[in-house]
Amino acid sequence: MTDAERIRSASRRRLRNFQKLRGKEVTPGEFWDIVVITAADGRQELVFEQQISNKLQSNELPLGVRYHVFADPLGPKIGNGGSTLHALHRLEELYEDKLDSFNILLIHAGGYSQRLPSASALGKIFTALPLGIPVYQMLELKLAMYIDFPTHMKPGVLVTCADDIELYSVSETEAICFDKPGFTALAHPSSLSIGTTHGVFVLEPGRVQGVQKELEYKACHRFLHKPSVETMQKSGAVCRAGHGVESGGDTEMDFVYTDSVYYFDRPTAKRLLAILGEIGTLGCEIDAYGDFLQALGPGATSDYTxxxxxxxxxxxxxxxxxxxxxxxxxxxxxxxxxxxNSKFYHLGTAQEYLHHLTTDVTLRAHLGLLSDPGGLGQLCPESSGQVPCIIESLVGPGCDVSPGSVIEYSRLGAGSCVGTNSIVSGCCVRENSTIPPNTFLHSLCIPGGFVTVMFGTGDNLKYTVPSPLETHKLRLLGLDFREAAVRLGLKISEHLFSDSGRIRLSLWNVRIFPTPRATAEDSVASVLEMFEALNGKSVHRLPDDVKLLSIEEILQQKDVMRMLNFRKQLTEEINQRRQTREKIN
Structure with a gap:
């Protein structure tokens, strides 16, 4: 069996085992005692809690587990490190000494997903995947991939993030054990270029060169956070493999071990709580990886502080x-x-999301992802090339969804066309509509109706400029924003941006989307018509009384219950059609 086949076999086994637990009462020690999801603020906390409640009612999660959502305290952003400390404090308040016997999964899901805005309203931990019935979201996939951990763990906390996937295999006689004092981190062989954007472990001397077994344990001498290649080489972090890493080659190449998930035991959790007691109110962002892990190991120095x-x-x-x-x-x-023998995937950006769900043959094979898990889109099933990806959506007859695009929780009217490298999320698209390539289209419910936002899948919504004079540096659907504003009939000023008192202007807070329409179809049609001006020579003129909103403002007004109800109704219709088809067949 090849390395890839072993990962595939192990991943499919974990998925099967998790599927058996969905909607079932778990016994003590069989699964996590507590699952904590962190949120950016109180509004996001309520959104997450509602979705977890819905999942429990629909038997999509194991029962008998204590699920919690903890919002960061009001005030400045505190980062995932601050969220870790705050979550430990909340748990201590709720459970006190009971924590001495609990295994806890802590998932960092706060933030507004500006790099993948389709996850902004409902949370990136609730991003749907083309997998399973009921369809898996990132939460279920994480619970499935970590299903072996609790039974080989001493009481403590496993820390992970909402937008990554770790797949791996170990021999049938082994399991990953989290039973040592202090911290234990998973480490993945990665190229040096990947190491520059991750955490890198400098192992204690004595490791034999080359990969030995699927699972090995080693003490870490020092942890490097996003180091340069030169730093990795000088610090002794670089290892040599007898085969290509992350490339499938067969020549010798250097690699490093990079981070993903880590665990700390109960005594260490108490020490972290002591840090919070000493600091008091958190007033800045703390990183759960760079600021915690760089303090560990005998080679750690305070230089990083x-x-x-x-x-x-x-x-x-x-x-x-x-x-x-x-x-x-x-x-x-x-x-x-x-x-x-492991793979690490990150789905935090639009381009990563599109690549992994439509182009990455390896991930599709490992997890058994399908182009259309509901089977209602009349599209090709799992294949070796780039595919369109349809998740919990109804695609009308005669639709042309190009390979490389993702349609999630949407309705496409008959004869509609979706260009390649596009994301359509939460939309109702009229018959014979055309969505251009490289387009991000997302509908949200707010008081008064529906609002649809449209960007390019390559647009950087986080990039900021200090004044309207520099908005030419922003790019909307491939255009210089100043040129885009002219074609849309908009006048550039600070008033075109929401919350402009921050004096940082971006696509995230630019007011370019019309106020809500009564129907979801009208909302999509109006924004498509408006943005046609970007590809033509004509100028789009909005009526003088039309109020424009930014995606930032839209999210502040989002009606979560209506959005969830829309998804629920869509899923029910898909299930009814599936059952009807199965009876006929």
């Missing part, structure tokens, strides 16, 4: 907080479980 190169916004308190973390965790062990 002053390095703000990888920090998006330096805060006055950041260095002081890092120093407190370092002092508290110094001397704590960092153990590494090296998964030598």
């Amino acid at each position: 002053k390095n703000t190169a990888n920090v998006s916004q330096e805060e006055n308190q950041l260095v002081a907080h890092r120093q407190k973390i370092f002092n508290c965790l110094r001397g704590t062990a960092l153990n590494v479980a090296m998964l030598n």
Whole structure:
């Protein structure tokens, strides 16, 4: 059996085992005692709680587990490290000494997914995948892939993020054990270029060169956070494989072990709580990887506490907080479980999302992803090439959905055409409509009706400029924003941007979307008509009394219950059609 076949076999087994637990009461020790999902604020907390409640009622999750959503406290952003400390504090308030016997999964899902806006309203941990009936979302996939962990873990916390997938195989006689004091992290062989954007483990000396077994344990001497290639080489992080890593080649090449998920035991959790007690109110972003793991291992130094190169916004308190973390965790062990036959996937951006669901043959084979899991879109099933991906959607007759595009929770009217590399999410599209290539189209419910937003799948909604004079640096659907504004008949000023008092202007807060329409079809049609001007020479003129909204403002007004009801009705109709077809066949 090849390495890829072993990962596929192991992943399919975990999916089957999780499927058996969906809607079933789990016994103590069989599964997680507590699953915590972090949220950016109180509004997001309510959205997440509602979706978990719906899943429990629909028997999509194991029962008998304590599911919690914890919103970050009001005030400045605190990062996933701050969210970790805050979640530990909330758990301590709720369970006290009972935590001494609990296995806890902590999933960081806060933030508004500006790089994949289709996940902004309902959360990236609830991103749907072309897998399973009822359809899996990222939450179910994570629970499935980690299904073996709780039974081989001492009481403590496993920390993960909402938008990545870890697949791996180990021998039939082995299991990944989280039973050592301190921290234990999973490590994946990766190219040096990937290492520059991840955390990298510098292993204790003595490792034999080349991959030995699928699972190996090693003490980590030092952890590097997004290091340069030169730093990796000088620090001794680079290993040599007898075959290509991440490339499928057969020549020798250098590689490093990069991070993903990590665990810490109950005594270490208490030490982290002591850090929070010492800091008090968090006033800046703390990273759960860079700021915690760089303090671990015998080779750790405090130099990183002053390095703000990888920090998006330096805060006055950041260095002081890092120093407190370092002092508290110094001397704590960092153990590494090296998964030598593993794959790490990140779905946090529109391009990654499209690639992994429509083009990545390996992921599709490992998990058994289908082009159309509902089987109602009349599209090709799993295949070796690039495919369209249809998730919980109804595609009318005569539709042409190009390979490389994703349709989720949507209705496409008969004869509609979707260009390649596009995302259509939550939309009702009229018959014979055309959605251009490289288009992101997403409908949301707000008071008064439906609003549809449209961007390019390659647009950077997070990129900011300091003033209207520099908005030419923003690009909307491939156009210089100043040119796009002229074609849309818009006048560029600070008033065109929501919350412009921040003096940071971006596509995220530009007001270019008309106020809601009564029907979802009208909303999509109006925005498609409006944006046709970007591809032509004519100027689109909006009536003077039309109010424009930014996606930032739309999300602040979102009607979550109506959006969830729309999804529910769509799923019910899909199930009815599936059952009817099965009876006929």
